[in-house]
Amino acid sequence: MTPDEMEAIVMSFPGVEKGMSYGSPAYKLNGKFFTRLRRDDQSMVLMEVSLDEREMLMEAEPKTFHFTAHYRDYPCVLARIDSLHPGSFRNFLERRFRKIAKKTVVKAYDAERTG
Numbered sequence: 001m002t003p004d005e006m007e008a009i010v011m012s013f014p015g016v017e018k019g020m021s022y023g024s025p026a027y028k029l030n031g032k033f034f035t036r037l038r039r040d041d042q043s044m045v046l047m048e049v050s051l052d053e054r055e056m057l058m059e060a061e062p063k064t065f066h067f068t069a070h071y072r073d074y075p076c077v078l079a080r081i082d083s084l085h086p087g088s089f090r091n092f093l094e095r096r097f098r099k100i101a102k103k104t105v106v107k108a109y110d111a112e113r114t115g
Contacts, residue, residue, distance in 0.1 A: 001081050001089065003037075006044065009090050010035060013097050014105055032100045035093060041066075043078040048095040050075055 001009075010016060010027050017028050026036035036045050043066070049057070054077040057065040064083040071078065079089070098106055 001084050001086050003042075003081065005086055006037070006081050006089070009086060010093065012090075013093060013101075014109055015101060029097065030100050030102060030105075034096055034100070037081070038078065041078070041080060042082065043080045044084065044089065045071070045076055046079055046089075046092040046096075047074075047076045048099055049077045049092070053077075 007018075007025065011018070013029065013034075015029050016034055019026050019028060021036050022039065024037045024039040027034040033047070035047070037043070038045065054065070054067060054075075057077055058067070061083070064080050065077050066080070067076070067078050079092070081089075097109070101109070
């Protein structure tokens with residue numbers, strides 16, 4: 001996935017706002033952290049990933065999924081964008097979207113996708 005494809009997917013979720021964090025693109029939704037690009041390793045920070053799921057992902061796709069000491073105790077995983085499948089990326093983001101977006105926004109999102 002290219003950086004442009006990554007950004008298009010992130011921004012396709014209603015209400016996402018782009019900013020900067022640590023000198024790299026960062027995205028918020030409803031005033032809360034949604035995801036960000038880590039400049040160090042061109043990886044996205046993907047939230048709502050249990051520690052068990054993270055271990056499984058890293059074992060299954062070690063070239064894509066990893067984490068650093070900073071993220072050790074957080075329910076998240078890092079994913080290198082050059083090897084991350086766009087559909088998988090969207091699925092990870094949708095989990096986070098459903099958790100932090102307003103219920104009315106989620107309902108409208110679902111209605112638009114099924115309508």
